[in-house]
Amino acid sequence: MEPVALIEPTVRGVAVTNLWEQVVLPLRARHDVLVSLANSGPVIARRHVVAIHDTAHWDHPEWFSLPYRIKARSLNRSWARTASHLLCPSETVATNISRWLGRDAADITVVGNGHRWRGPMPEPAHERRPFVLAVGTISTRKNLGALLAAWPMVRRERPELTLRIIGADGGHNFAGSAHRVDDPSIEYLGYVSDAALDQLIVEATSFVSPSLYEGFNIPILDALTAGTPVAASDIDVHRELFDGACSFADPTDPTALAASVLDASAATVAPATRDELRRTHSWAMVAHRIESALEGVRRGT
Missing domain, CATH: 3.40.50.2000 (Glycogen Phosphorylase B;)
Incomplete structure (x- = not known):
């Protein structure tokens, strides 16, 4: 696995942090692949891999406030145009991304999610x-x-x-x-x-x-x-x-x-x-799938 660098905001406050994310972050990541895993990230970056966790604001807009819906949809549309590759947790979400945003299935990697248990796995309780x-x-x-x-x-x-x-x-x-x-x-x-x-x-x-x-x-x-x-x-x-x-x-x-x-x-x-x-469904398996997607972006495939 290639070394991974964590780039953290150097500013505080929602508005200033959002500006930092859109302007400073892509500049700091310009020499390698930028990975955004939390439904947020710059709309323009040289090589950008973005995770979209669901498309609920497209499938059920009535569940969300208007400001949130506008922001989420705008980001999704921008990533669909500019991101090198998209990640998502399930085939269901991958299908919805293609349907709503028009990205080809080859541009989307299903990486899944991992369970919470670290170290020794819990045994089922003998008496629940x-x-x-x-x-x-x-x-x-x-x-x-x-x-x-x-x-x-x-x-x-x-x-x-x-x-x-x-x-x-x-x-x-x-x-x-x-x-x-x-x-x-x-x-x-x-x-x-x-x-x-x-x-x-x-x-x-x-x-x-x-x-x-x-x-x-x-x-x-x-x-x-x-x-x-x-x-x-x-x-x-x-x-x-x-x-x-x-x-x-x-x-x-x-x-x-x-x-x-x-x-x-x-x-x-x-x-x-x-x-x-x-x-x-371990986090190690998720990391392996993400790394495989990043390698494809680095190779330009």
């Missing part, structure tokens, strides 16, 4: 605690409203279960959010530390992700690689990445979602499935 875990921003696309509507049906069958929701409010970039329900069996944990999240994932009876849209969904990967059963929305990217590993449900049907949570809460993750996901 009686709670279902959900992780996600409190926003329309995460569809927690459907989960909250489904929860009383889950409780009728499994009254010992509680629901723990991790995630902050979506903030000003998002146009809508789920309404919270005052229910003693539901805990809104907000932000938690990495160590606390690790423990919650490993100990949960099951994990649920009712999202209407994702570019990948790392929390599902984290749960499955920890051996925690998952109930997931039946959307294209989840089928692409986790088919055969989750209990799927129509995310717009609370009854189906409740049944999926109950199925997952009575299931186990097959060791072969868990181990295959650990092998194919």
Whole structure:
């Protein structure tokens, strides 16, 4: 692997940092390939590889504020014209990039994402605690409203279960959010530390992700690689990445979602499935795929 240099802003403040990113950063990176991995980067750079994590602001503009939508779409259009190569986390996103931005499939590399576990992999808990875990921003696309509507049906069958929701409010970039329900069996944990999240994932009876849209969904990967059963929305990217590993449900049907949570809460993750996901979705594998894309840009292929 070629040496990698981290170029950090030398200024502070949103407006000044944005200007630095557009003017100074491409000049400092002009002698090699510039890699922008966080949905941000200069619109003009000599050799520029850009990661686009999803196309939600194209597919579902109603979920986002107008200022955010304008900025995100403008950046995407500029990168589609000027970037040497694009990276994305899934084939689903790659297809959408080609559809919305017109880039050829040969100009896009699917690099995936990695699970959160470093060092020794966690073993599934021998005795799971009686709670279902959900992780996600409190926003329309995460569809927690459907989960909250489904929860009383889950409780009728499994009254010992509680629901723990991790995630902050979506903030000003998002146009809508789920309404919270005052229910003693539901805990809104907000932000938690990495160590606390690790423990919650490993100990949960099951994990649920009712999202209407994702570019990948790392929390599902984290749960499955920890051996925690998952109930997931039946959307294209989840089928692409986790088919055969989750209990799927129509995310717009609370009854189906409740049944999926109950199925997952009575299931186990097959060791072969868990181990295959650990092998194919590590950050080392992601780094290798990115490096292969960079080599192609350096060679001009």
